[in-house]
Amino acid sequence: MKPEIKITIIGAGNLATQLGLTLYNEGYFISQVYSRNLKNASLLAKKLKGEAITNLKKLSSDSSIYIIAVKDDAIKSVAGQLNFKDKIVVHTSGSIPIDVLKHCSKNYGVFYPLQTFSKEKKVDFKKIPVCIEANNSITLSTLDYFAKSISKNVKKINSEKRKKIHLAAVFACNFSNHMYTIAEILLYKDKLSLDLLKPLIEETANKIKENKPLKTQTGPAVRNDKKTMEAHLKLLSKEKDLQKIYAMISKSIKGITTL
Numbered sequence: 411m412k413p414e415i416k417i418t419i420i421g422a423g424n425l426a427t428q429l430g431l432t433l434y435n436e437g438y439f440i441s442q443v444y445s446r447n448l449k450n451a452s453l454l455a456k457k458l459k460g461e462a463i464t465n466l467k468k469l470s471s472d473s474s475i476y477i478i479a480v481k482d483d484a485i486k487s488v489a490g491q492l493n494f495k496d497k498i499v500v501h502t503s504g505s506i507p508i509d510v511l512k513h514c515s516k517n518y519g520v521f522y523p524l525q526t527f528s529k530e531k532k533v534d535f536k537k538i539p540v541c542i543e544a545n546n547s548i549t550l551s552t553l554d555y556f557a558k559s560i561s562k563n564v565k566k567i568n569s570e571k572r573k574k575i576h577l578a579a580v581f582a583c584n585f586s587n588h589m590y591t592i593a594e595i596l597l598y599k600d601k602l603s604l605d606l607l608k609p610l611i612e613e614t615a616n617k618i619k620e621n622k623p624l625k626t627q628t629g630p631a632v633r634n635d636k637k638t639m640e641a642h643l644k645l646l647s648k649e650k651d652l653q654k655i656y657a658m659i660s661k662s663i664k665g666i667t668t669l
Contacts, residue, residue, distance in 0.1 A: 415556060418442045418469060419458075420488060421479035422450040424527040425502055429479060432535045432560050434458045441473050466491045474498065475556065476514075477521065482506055489514050498549055504576030507569040508543050519544035519553050522572060523561075526583050535560045541567040541575065592652065624669060631663035 417438055419430050422445035434440055440458040445451035448464050455462035463469065469476070471494060478488055478501040485501050492499060492514040499514040500521040511518035520543040525533060540557040542564060544550035550566065557564040567575065590611065594604040617626040630638040639660055646653040 415439075415475060416441050416473045418444070418473040418476045419454075419460075419479060420444045420466075420469075420476060422447070422454040423479065423481070424529050425523065426477075426479035427454055427529045428527045428531075428533050429477070429502070429523065429535075430454060430458050431532075436560055441470060442468075444469065471497070475500065475552075477502065478511075486510050498552060500553065504541075504579060505573055507573075508545065509569075512545070517544070517546065517549040519549050520569070520572065521553060521557065522567075522576075524575065524579060526587075536562050539563040539565060541565050541572055543568055543572065592655075622669070624666065627663060629663070631660035634664060 415438060417433060418441050419426050422443055426443075430440060430443065434457070440455075440460040442461045442463055443451050443455040443458060444463050444466060445454070446464055448462065451462035451464055466488065469492070474497065476492065476494060476497060476499045478485055478499065480488055482503050482505055485503060485506050489499075489501070489511050490513070494515045496516045499511050499518045501511060502521055502523065504522050504524070508518065508520050520541065522541040523535070524539040524541060527533065538561055540561045540563065542550065542553045542557050543566065544553055554564060554566070590604070590607075593607055597604060597606065614626075617623075630642070639656075642656060643653055646656060
């Protein structure tokens with residue numbers, strides 16, 4: 411147990427779940443878990459041996475760190491209901507500025523784990539980059555210690571740079587995953603499985619571990635194989651949105667030749 415840092419988690423979604431489990435397994439005491447949904451709060455609180463609450467007014471004032479791990483659009487609303495004087499309040503968003511918390515406490519910051527999370531998929535936080543920011547040096551030092559207790563990759567990043575990191579992450583993760591969905595839909599229509607593409611997806615991801623993505627780009631667009639691209643667009647003749655996506659990305663691939 412690490413009694414010097416008592417934690418309250420505001421949120422019970424994917425990130426809150428995986429972060430909470432990691433902190434609990436590292437010996438931190440999780441005092442409370444808040445969610446508007448009692449079932450969600452109870453499920454996570456039970457795993458963390460904490461108290462489940464559904465009303466922000468019932469948050470205790472004896473935690474050392476309050477972690478706001480809710481969707482981006484809800485952070486401002488939640489922050490507006492908090493006033494913890496000198497306790498540390500952080501949010502976990504990549505895109506929301508630190509100043510949204512300035513009325514919550516004299517000590518506030520950002521604790522942004524750069525990863526995609528699912529409730530049921532266990533992650534190794536030691537490998538996850540954690541971007542931290544704080545409004546003063548003492549709070550930053552505390553967050554640095556806190557982050558390094560669960561991650562081997564802690565970066566001090568300000569709000570402007572964090573926004574750009576989050577934007578890049580959306581392209582690298584969310585958009586890529588959507589492409590997998592599109593690929594699965596195209597295969598499904600002919601009763602084919604995405605399993606056929608999984609070795610290709612794995613090899614594509616592995617390549618950039620040692621090389622720049624620009625240098626590993628393959629396919630008809632980078633070769634300017636016009637006949638193949640025309641044939642692909644013809645196959646998508648009944649899928650106008652997918653046609654536009656295909657044409658736009660192909661144009662982008664051909665247009666980016668150097669960093």
